[in-house]
Amino acid sequence: MTDLKYKRIILKLSGEALAGDQGFGIHPPVIKTVAKEVKDVYELGLQIGIVVGGGNMWRGESGAQMGMERAQADYIGMLATIMNALALQDNLESLDVPTRVQTSIEMREIAEPYIRRKAIRHLEKNRVVIFAGGTGSPYFSTDTTAALRAAEINADAILMAKNGVDGVYSADPNVDVNAVKYDHLTQMDIINKGLHVMDSTASTLSMDNDIPLEVFNLNQPGNIKKVVLGEQIGTTVRG
Numbered sequence: 309m310t311d312l313k314y315k316r317i318i319l320k321l322s323g324e325a326l327a328g329d330q331g332f333g334i335h336p337p338v339i340k341t342v343a344k345e346v347k348d349v350y351e352l353g354l355q356i357g358i359v360v361g362g363g364n365m366w367r368g369e370s371g372a373q374m375g376m377e378r379a380q381a382d383y384i385g386m387l388a389t390i391m392n393a394l395a396l397q398d399n400l401e402s403l404d405v406p407t408r409v410q411t412s413i414e415m416r417e418i419a420e421p422y423i424r425r426k427a428i429r430h431l432e433k434n435r436v437v438i439f440a441g442g443t444g445s446p447y448f449s450t451d452t453t454a455a456l457r458a459a460e461i462n463a464d465a466i467l468m469a470k471n472g473v474d475g476v477y478s479a480d481p482n483v484d485v486n487a488v489k490y491d492h493l494t495q496m497d498i499i500n501k502g503l504h505v506m507d508s509t510a511s512t513l514s515m516d517n518d519i520p521l522e523v524f525n526l527n528q529p530g531n532i533k534k535v536v537l538g539e540q541i542g543t544t545v546r547g
């Protein structure tokens with residue numbers, strides 16, 4: 309088997325990564341490309357869990373800002389992640405990658421419910437497991453879901469695939485010309501320097517459970533593969 313830096317990962321995909329330039333919804337050619345990238349790493353023999361966001365359709369926080377009750381707005385967001393998960397499953401299976409979708413909120417006609425031990429068994433049988441519906445509770449993000457599922461399935465790392473951003477910078481590179489990209493950081497550096505990688509709940513969960521993060525740009529073909537093969541292309545964050 310190829311020399312892999314990680315054997316079992318959680319890949320965090322933002323919902324926006326499925327929208328492409330149209331900025332909303334699911335853009336079929338874009339999701340096909342993402343699925344192809346996942347297939348390329350799947351073929352290396354890696355065990356892959358995917359947590360997908362829903363921001364390409366709905367953001368709970370934005371709904372709340374527009375006057376909606378926050379919990380209600382978050383439930384709509386969870387449903388958005390389930391739609392993305394089903395679309396991703398469809399695309400992966402059309403490329404002959406075996407998958408299982410597990411939802412944090414039971415909807416058995418559509419997908420399996422989330423059962424930790426079953427998810428691990430699927431991974432051991434080389435099925436890509438897509439964790440849909442966020443944590444199933446309002447007030448949490450899909451970054452937190454990624455950290456939670458990574459801890460639960462004993463993932464070696466969380467791969468934070470960003471939409472157009474190639475790592476963690478000292479400042480916003482679009483605003484500050486002096487912004488520098490970090491290759492390596494600790495979770496403590498992130499807190500001390502006031503950087504933003506994940507929301508604080510997700511950061512704390514990854515730090516407490518000693519789960520490394522790899523932050524990199526999804527939009528460059530081959531990047532997921534480079535990360536799992538140990539190439540330093542983005543920012544690695546360790547506890």
Ligand code: GTP
Binds near residue numbers: 417429433
């Ligand atoms: P093994 O136990 O390793 O054989 O895993 P498996 O997933 O192949 O077995 P299972 O018989 O549990 O599932 C067969 C198919 O049914 C898979 O595509 C599952 O995703 C799907 N499936 C299992 N449970 C549910 C469920 O509660 N709801 C829905 N919609 N599909 C399910």
